[in-house]
Every structure is written in C-alpha cells, then in structure tokens.
Amino acid sequence: MRLQQVVKEERRPRDFDPRAYISTWTEKDLLHGKVVDAWVIIFRTRGCYWARASGCSMCGYVNDVAQEVAPSDLLHQLDTVLARHESQPMVKVYTSGNFFDDHEVVPEVRNRILSELGDRCDKVIVETLSHLLRRNHLEQALEHVDELEIALGLESTDERVLRYAVNKVWGLKEHAQAAGLAREAGATVKTYLLLKPPFLTERESIEDAIRSSHDADPHSDTISINPVNVQSRTIVDRLFRRGEYRPPWLWSVVEVLERTRDLRAHVKSHPTAAGMARGAHNCGKCDRRIANAIEEFSLGLRRDFDDLSCDCKGVWRAYVAAQEFMLSPADPFATLET
Template sequence: MCGFAGEGAPAGADDLINQFQWAMGRSSPEVSVVKIYTSGSFLDPDEMPVQARDEILRRLQALGISRLVIESRPEYITAQSVEACLSHLPTEFAIGLESSNDLIREKAIRKGFSLQDFVAASEQVHRQGGRIKAYILLKPPLLTEGQAMRDAIATGLAAHTHADVLSLNLCNVQRNTVVERMWQRGEFRPPWLWSALEVLKSVPGPIVCDPVGAGTRRGPHNCGACDESIASAIRDHALSQDVGPLKSLDCSCKAAWRELMELEEGAFGAVLL
C-alpha cells in the first residue's frame, strides 16, 4: 500500500543537510516542535548517513527546538541511536506498528518485524527518557471493513501502554502499489470514515488522526455528502481529544456501512481473523 518506494531519489549527506536547511529557512522563527518525516527510518544509516543525522541534530539544538519527532523502524532503535538524538534534544520516536496482530502485519502488510520488536524498541526509548508514537494502519488490504476496524481497535488497546501517543493512519490508494491494482479491480475499498470514528472512540488517548485524502475515491470516504464534516471533526479531535462531538455525527450512509460489514462478515468472515 505504500508508494514511497517508487518516489525516492538517491541523496547523500550534503543533499540531506541542504534539504533540512531549506525547510528550516521556510519555517516560522517561533517554531518549537520539528517533525522530520523521512517516510522511512531517520535512524537507518543507509537512508540518513550518521554524519547528516548528527549535523541536523546539532543544528536543531542550536535553534533551541524543544521537541523533535522522527520516524524509524524498530531495528534501528538502539541505545546508541537513541542517545544520539536525546543528547541534543527531547525526541519522539514514531514507529509504524500498523497492527498488533503479527499475522496481519506479516501477511497483509508485509512489514517484516514483530510486535515484540516494537515493544522492545519502545522499552529502550523509555528507559533512556524519550517518547514513543505508534502508527496504526486502518484497513490494510485483504481485510474486510469489520476486520480492519476491530484490528485497529485491538492495536490501539495493545499499543497505548507502550506509546505516549497513537496516530491512526487511514489507508489510501497510492500510485504503483499492489493496493492500487486491487482497487482498480474492485478488490479494495479505502476505509469508511465511520470505522475511523469507532477506532478514535474506542481507544484510550492520546490518539490523533489526519484523514489524508478524505472524501476522495482514493482516500477514506463515506457517501460523499458527510465526508467533509466528519473529516473536519476528526481533525478537531486530534487537537481537543474530546470524543463527545464524534458521538453526535450521523448520516443516512451509516446504515449502509453497518449493512456492508454484516454482508462481508457472512461472505469472508473467516479468511484471516
């Protein structure tokens, strides 16, 4: 489902430092939190040479940034790499756990690490005083709507004790991916926003969600009429963490969503879960 593999370009240490400097030059002088989303692993020395990593960390510290957020797969989270970040500034390490179910993560997402790998990385970061963000993927391919929703809820319940914040990512259809081919053949539908709301209401916070591409055919969507208001409520919830306003959302398509889940359950209920 991830199209980033087809979008990267080779970049050396100097290129990466220049990109960082260019982006910082465009930011507000009052900026206090910096997120470096490499769409990969900031702590992987093949993606981010150690020389570039350390220079960027040094510059962030010199700017007086109060918190850094980076992404990494768990195998690059070591005592040394965590210390490299924390010795410069408070850091949140974001890990794409996606699912707490090893079968789904391995067979449907092909992520290549276990729940235990995530837990061990989280414990390492917490021992050294850093923060953990865990990404949860709503609706990888091969799951029905109901299975995907229940898996995201189970993942949130399993991950929240190991993470300082959860981030719910709603699967969208990216170019040149297996999911795009499945979607073109009618074998994949992005998640309903109703399912996302159930996850946000069921998982102890803090949990945030940015419904990227909501309301489009390739993004998470409901019926078209209610997408904008629900996406807006999801964005408000990310800031307020108040589930109250999410409970009052309604639309005639909610019944269709429920019915679809029941029909799929009957047809495919026992495939993976």
C-alpha cells in the same frame, strides 16, 4: 507468486534530484496539551531499506525517493528547508524511510539535522523502523534535542495481518523493545497503526485496529490510527483499480477512536486524503463534517462523536454486513456495479 515479490514488482524507479527535499508544510498538533503549529519536513533519501528489498503493501513512499543521496545532498536539502522555518515549536521529520538507518542518513548528517532543528524547535519527532533503533542513537539525539519523540510504524499487533496483509515481518516484540529503549533514554513514543490494510474486511480491520491499540498502549505515549489511502504503484492500488479494495469509511475511523477512549495513550487520527475516493471517505455529503470532527477529537477539542449523523451511516452498516455475507474483503458496491 509470493506477496513479497508482487509488492516489489509494482514499483517503478524514477529519477529525482537528490538535492531537493520532497515536501514541507505546517499542520496543527498537540504540544503539552495545547494546539500548536507543527512543521513537517520530508527529506529525500535513498529510502526505506525494506521498501527496496520488498516493502509494505500499502506504501508508495518508495516512489518519491532518489536512487542515491550523498551526505552533501542531504545537507543541501537541510540548508534549503531551514530557511522555511517560521516559529513552529514542533517539527516532524520524515525521510520516506528510517531516520536511524545509518545507510540512509549517515550519523554526521543526522546529528546536524537534529542540532539545527533542536535549536529552533522545542520538540522533534523522527520516524524509524523499531528494530533499527539503538541506545546510542537516542543518547546522541538527546544531546541536540530537548524533547524527542520516536515514531514507530507498528501497523498491527496481529502476526498474520502483518505477514499476509501488510508484508512486514516485525511486530509487537520489536516495538516493545524499541519503546523501552526510547523511554529509558528519556524520549516518548508514537505508534502508527493501520486501519484497513488489504485483504481485510471493513469489520476485521476495525477490530484489528482496536485490538492492536490496546496491545500497543503500554508501549506508546501517542497512538496514531492511519486509515490506508491508495498510493500509486502498490498492491492496494492494484486491488483498488479492480474494485477489490475500498479505503475505510470515516465511520470506521470514528468507531476505532470511540472504542479506544479507555487507553492511557493519546489516540488520534489524521486521515490522508479524507473524503477522496483514494482516502478514507463516507458518502460525499458528510465527509468534510466527519473529517473535521476526527481532527477536532485528535487535537483534544471534542470528547465524542454523539452529535454526528448522516443517512450513509446505515449504508456503512449494510456494507460491513454484506462483506461478511459475501465472505470477501472486496468492495460490495464495485462488485454490484461492474
């Protein structure tokens, strides 16, 4: 069965209130070299068109979307969430899809979101698939927002990884085009790359993330390394339950960050569910310490990881070697235990 079909079949549509946004919270981020509060808003839309057609192998966002969301529903979500603004100078807007897809967020609603957020925050970050971005989107957005950042999910620059592991058909070419448009218009670019999509060994995924970071560097102001976490109803979830997938080690995140320090772009990582079985994790004893160090590094508060150690670093090396010996991306521990 083809990967595109399998990814789609894992999904189960659920009913959600189209007038309720998905989530909002505040986290730390860097703005003009300073650590500030960043406001995150996740609007509920009809979701990513690619997820509806097939979707990326690790993406469970589609499980949070509503079947249809009218423009008036989205405006209601906006009005509700605006009341939650405190004084955060930066806002990150996600839709579990693509902000610049006219079918997902109609232009009138998009302009209203940008104008309300542009009035309240110095910097606005919005996410979209690269091939959906147009010059007029950027020009209109910059009428409302002083500082605009376009976040693009590139995931990898290896065509084979994109096609056979991520199930995505757009790559560096589309990314470079979108980044060029964004920069010409006066916006900055954040590039998301994956660490450990399914079917790659730990070592292959580390090397893929490092190579992809170097390829994406000329087209990025920030590169965010996203260690895959196991989201429900995905191919990754199916493999995880069978012992054939383990999220990346935090030591692998550290190696990627250390080996991309030569880049011009700011490289960072905020692992989701760090230290949990379904997120990037180590042995359990050192997870909090290593995750904190990754966060500090990402906020420019530390330069290296030389002071960090744990007995599990040797286990991580053995794990990487065992996968190479087994010629399999399966989890060697799970294979031995079951």
